[in-house]
Amino acid sequence: MELSMLLLLVLLMGLLLLLVRGHPKAYGRLPPGPRPLPFLGNLLQMDRRGLLKSFIKLQEKYGDVFTVYLGPRPTIMLWGTEVIREALVDQAEAFSGRGKIAVIDQVFQGYGVVFANGERWKTLRRFSLATMKNFGMGKRSVEERIQEEAQFLMEELRNTKERVHKEIDLVIGSQRPPALDDRTKMPYTDAVIHEIQRFSDLLPLGVPHVVTNDTHFRGYIIPKGTEVYPILSSALHDPRYFEKPDAFNPDRFLDASGALKKNEAFIPFSTGKRTCLGEGIARTELFLFFTTILQNFSVASPAAPEDIDLTPRESGVGRIPPIYQISFLPRRGG
Template structure:
């Protein structure tokens, strides 16, 4: 078969498969895990959940579904979602990359074709960028006026030309799912907030939230 013997066709087929897997994994699997971790965090800090719900009520109301255009008008909610991603740190190590040429980095020579594994966790917990890196604090992403601020160390999807393909889908999903659920429900735990354990569980190279019980109470 001439098509199978063509290396360029083979490359494109493989690239398509990898791209689709990336979209599914980063845009679906990590989103659902982030949601589970986020609900646990919000039960630990009910005052944060209440403030998010207050912003939802003020911007969206209770009679229409949230839309992506609402995100720019909801800096606190957006900051909470950013902080959930930073704090949960689901993929501490990014996918491997390869150096395309001999590269000097901080006095070291990295030979061409060397595999490089970015440690994303070191950036997400860098005290130079996050005042209290080991604490959950949405203020990490808010300026003095309460507006959302960019933080160069926020890279849960990696960074650069090879940033995760599913980033856009995941960000949209997280905003819409969080706001839609919190628009209609409050979160209740059988455990007192002070006794909720946020310690992650290891799962291969990633992290997942601990097992917990949750009730959704209609508002």
């Protein structure tokens, strides 16, 4: 009899929690979303093949701003270029907090410029920017170090031996590209790098933000401390900014005259106050490594280009590149 009463009590408590969790008033006037279960939230409703697939379905039903319970607490999802910019740029201070990722937080415990908050984050950011500048970020000295590392990679590629079935020259045909310093003559190379970044989309959900104070956003009230995910993939594949977003097409980053053009939806390093500190040096590395490879090698594959699936595979909250064979054929004089 006592066991039966205990089970009944647990059931009643679960139903009570379900009712409480099912009403946004417990937290404020939150955006719409699926009704959560006690403790588990909406986790059982997520697609096992990847969270992004689940969020695509929820966006179609609830709109560009919706609430998901990834456990007992609500998480706000921001979908699309315009919504993400409204939050991270137009209301940058309110959305400048950094949310926790449980596995990573066990290591960093709120330290480090990426995961810190408040005055600690501001101090670390200023220190990091000053330190990176002192080490030469944005200067010729850093480019020289990157080029030196690129040469080590070239040696490793020359030492590998693969069987090649068919040679395929990318980007530049059989001619060597111009000197690395003369970047104005290489807008197509930049366009290819942009499209690789957009298409690979290795962190589609971005990194969680936290609202720093009670915030009015698009007619909703988001309480202080609520986690917010600006889903970067929704911007990088936004059909309002990219025609046929699921196709690989570097030409989308070039204007009619062949010059590189800006696209507001291209935010692989996020945007706003928490944009990646290393964006500048990352772009330099991508450009120098990519052009150095193209100067020294032709690219070959045993499969025809149209048979190669470049679509990243979902793995939890991230994506991983597919596995395929590629060979580097040394150019003459390269």
